[in-house]
Amino acid sequence: MVPIKVVHLTQDQSNNEDLAYLLNLLPSSIVDALTFQSLKEPLLEIVLDLGRIPQARYKDYILPLGDKPITRAELAEVVKQLGPFGDDNRVGIEGTLHRISALRNRCGSIIGLTCRIGRATRSNAKIVRDILDSGQSILIMGRPGIGKTTTLRDIARILADELNRRVIVIDTSNEIAGDGDIPHPSIGQSRRIQVPNPILQHRMMIEAVENHTPEVIIIDEIGTEMEAQAARTIAERGIQLIATAHGNGLVNLIKNPTLSDLIGGIQSVILSDDEAQRRSTQKTVLERATKPTFHVAVEMHSSFRWSVHTNVAQTVDIILQGYQPKFKENKLMTKYETYSSESLSNRKITVKNNSSWQSSVWNASDQSSGDFQSQQKSQHLGSNAVASGLCIYPGGVDYQLLNELICLYKWPIILVSKVEEATIVLALPHYLSSDSKVRHCARTHRIPILVVKSNTTLHIQQAIKRLLQSYI
Template structure:
């Protein structure tokens, strides 16, 4: 994977200034970039926890007067025993005795880290719903924060964050700048999170919802409701691996659920299994599951349903391990087969999903067709981000469009009417979708045609392609026409083939 420079903003001084001078000066002796949290327990020496060690900040146990002074400086704690510092991402959690008195504090450092989602950026940009799994402290919330910013600012999506205890967008009424222009709905207490998730969909028309720590049956049900309404969902859940999630009776519905099925004797013999087997109940709420192994390593299950099916059969889910500065490799066997995407190799130019700018058409309709056809594509808000433009035929020559887009650099495709059917037909053509054909055959055809087109343009000579069935020749004709050349079919079946001519 390509290395990405990560930068962090933490406003650490706003947290450490709550501490007595002696503890604050002890913290200054180590690199603050590695500080995770500060532990303050009554009657025990204060402690700082770093990525690689726990360090005492004083040999003197913390007394009640010092603890109470820190609590007064922090302010009011909510029903979930959490408080924050306005304008920052730091989280302060209280431990209470049976009388309700605070006898300990955990001061967790919150950082806005930019450049953390490159390992999963292709999945986020695809428009699919993505679930992040992993142990505490590996950066799940940090990644959610950047996902919200990227989708809101880079793609112009309507992003709503469901922010329980102000964990993602920071404390205070104004969201932290780290989430960009994404909007935030505060959740007053954890048990209300599912209700706020539904409220977001019903009241605020989001295209993307970002939610941290899906942990109850109500929240799992709310997530399914959101996904069924066509909203992209980016979330985290309890559990370190996909196998953990499948075995969790409360949360397994996030990846399709599990049901017990009794087979007939004949079916059991054909499958070579017992008569009673476990099967996936339905489609997953989340299309993609990402296991976060560490801050620079993830395992991506790009087809969650297929991975769950493998687990229920007792096989490996075969996720793809991605590491910063390393090639991808496969966990537990051969790589997962990619979805049958049939697009021009040069459409985006660098392997990422194609970016489509929509002009004088319904962007929602285009997004819906992209999802239905499972295209590796995304709509974008600004024309300078686009790989291609979709518009109405009557608006192709609009002066405003010509000012926004250089047709020589970005291809412009048009439909006669603003209907889903016409948009679907156009995108099927643009992305070279041919139903009933082997994806490898179509990919080979597209590459051969592209090479021939380049040769005709460069050398000014005709090029003869390999014999193909009529459906595939029609696809070749579309590719040639998009490049401004002409072609004709010659020969007799099954040797009939396309010849491309220079113009």
């Protein structure tokens, strides 16, 4: 194993110094070729394959390193300096974040090396700093090489050093905190558990909870069903879980039977003929089976552009209904600040009540009486209401779900906190029966009430669509 290097440098100096440690292990011809390349884009990995010209891989392109193929002697010399590889065909350089993976032939001899460059950055996790403060569990997704592991390091540092949480890092391949017995400074005061064999990762996750009383557990690359079950066990014990999984987004996890339990699991449900007709769907539909393990999901499109799903359960429900989750909170990060794009403005729109209104209550699911559309049109609602936006008072209706549906469908609707400010009251039956003040206030101000059968996405969606059809 390469001896440990103890350095006290700034972040950029430390990254450059760590890269120098890796270059010292490579043939001089490769180092000279890399030195000749003056590129601003950071190096991702160096590939050494027997009988081929070595390559330097960057984000968008690959460059050759010299014009001579790698010989067996050069490859053997590099392997000799690295030391023994683990069961996962990986080895690290002690005191750094680099990872070297081996390619073997049928006899087990190494015929290729992938030298992955590890870096410590202190800017990525600013995007989800507010979620880290809340204590919610976060699942980070993205293609390989996008920066998921780098983000985990910074999250570990923030939780341990800035938020003073007891953090345990489950480091299966020593990729998060580097190789060796002393964790890399990039994870701050977080403690690290090394996993001797990748197939034991789920056991080490449970052991961390039982033996070390953590407040937060961080794990890289949940990939098996047992690891997904262990993650659920941890979350059910009230421990904040920060983890990564391969896949571009929630849609990929929904289609992955091994990892779908992370977002609640998917089950097939057979509907009755009446229910299928009412939903206008087939008799067999897919639904979420249970509560997701993670509250929040992050889709990494690049190092500086993420999509944050703040309610995984509702996002999965909408995807299963065949819609695109367009209400994601997109955040763009610059070097110093984090910006968030808002789907709705916070300003309130005032709608004047028409003196000819009568206090009325309609059931959104009652098709036979309905003519909710014709009855509402007979109330002569001012045309300026729709132009400005309908003001709805949600009586017992899930505020967050309603708000996300408004963002998804871009409905001209503003949610208000007082009945007298509303154009219409959207309420559940039990809420109306238990709160006479809402009924009295609506009657006094001549505000109609639309009753929703239940607090589900389908029923709320149907009610709002009928409401908008009536007013437009």
